[in-house]
Amino acid sequence: MRLDFFDLQLFLNIVDTGSLTKGADRSNISLQAASERIKKIEQQFASQLFIRHATGVKLTVAGQTFTEQAQQLIQQSKQLEQAMLPxxxxxxxxxxxxxxxxxxxxxxxxxxxQYLVENPHMEIDLKEAESSNIIASIEKGSARLGIISGFFNSDHLQTLEFSDDPLVLICPKNHELTAQKELKLADTLNYPFVGLMQYHSLQQSIEAQAKILNINIQYRLRLPNFAAIAQVVATGVGIAIMPKRAARRFNELYDFQQIELIGDWANRKLLLAAQNFSELPVSYQHFVQYLLSQKNKLNMSE
Known part of the structure; x- marks a missing residue:
């Protein structure tokens, strides 16, 4: 026999009314049908749930235990209905x-x-911010989930590794720095730069590192995206810093030189961050699982 929610509700109706007859009426079934259903439950669990007397029924200890579990199951079924309603x-x-x-x-x-196609009822609002601001927002509770650079201190949060995300310097082909295979950030900052607009989080991060080195970057031009920067650098206007992944993509379109950057700040990892992943809403947990399952797609071949 499979116990269904109708039987559970019938049982609770009998408990609530203290009467098999009244419980059957509330469940809109006959007294005989109700009695047979209760007997089948008692047979299934090999336990007497009610003591029947002239004025109604009284729960046994087994019946009290069954009542508590039935109430939990009914409540969970209602929560399931609410969760699936959207x-x-x-x-x-x-x-x-x-x-x-x-x-x-x-x-x-x-x-x-792919995620949005597979989950047509989901909407994702992307908010771009500098990693330190994302960390602060998650710590305060104004953000639930973020992708941050592992360079920044996130000790108060839970993090999961998402992807490598190194930065490189890109230069015009005839630039004097192209003789170098790798450089420290400090070795680059006295040359004219092409940069992102000031509101970009990477740009804020670059300028924060320059400030630590007590150097003011000279910008010949600021542009809104990496594609525009790559095109302008290739013409000889200046040098720029961008993610290695972007540089490889745009190097197929524009002729510039890539140079590795040395240091923890440049050789960074992207991390998923939250206060507590297990306490995120189910939709967020599902999204995190999807992102982690796709990490192999993000690996760059050397």
């Missing part, structure tokens, strides 16, 4: 993902379309 009615579930500029431009465009 899907059955075609309603959308919204998530907000905070991310730095590299994640937003180089990684998520490759991963999000």
């Amino acid at each position: 899907f059955s009615q075609g309603l959308t579930t919204k998530m907000c993902l905070w991310c730095n500029s590299s994640a937003q431009s180089e990684y998520l465009p490759q991963l999000l379309p």
Whole structure:
């Protein structure tokens, strides 16, 4: 015999009314049908659940235990119905993902379309911010989930490794720095730069590192995206810093030189960050699992 929720509710109706007859009426079935259903439950569990007397029924100890479990199951079934209601009615579930500029431009465009196609009732709001600001927002509770650079201190958060995300210097082919195979950030900052607009998180991160080195970067031009920067650098206007992934992609279109950058700040990893992943809403947990399952797609061949 399979115990169904109708039987559970019938049992609780009998408990609530203290009467097999009244419980049957509340469940809209006959007294005989109710009695047979209760007998089958008692047979299934080999336990007497009620003591029947002239004025009604009284729970046994086994019946009291069954009552507590039945109440939990009924409550869980109602929660399940509420959780599934948005899907059955075609309603959308919204998530907000905070991310730095590299994640937003180089990684998520490759991963999000598949997720959104597979989950048509989901909407994802991307908020670009500098990693330290994302960390602070998650710590304060104004953000739930973020993708940050592993260079920044996130000890108060839970993190999961998402992808390698090294930075490189790109130069015009005839630039004097092209003789170098690798450079420290300090070796580059006295040359004219082509940079991102000031609101970009990577740009803020570059300028924060320059400030630590007590150097003011000279910008010949600021542009809104990596594609524009790559094109301008190739013409000889200046040098620039961008994610290695972006540089490889645009090097197929524009003729410039890539140079490795040395140091923890440049050889960074992208991390998924949250206060507690297990306490995120189910939709966020599902999204995190998807992102982690796609990590192999992000690996760059050397």
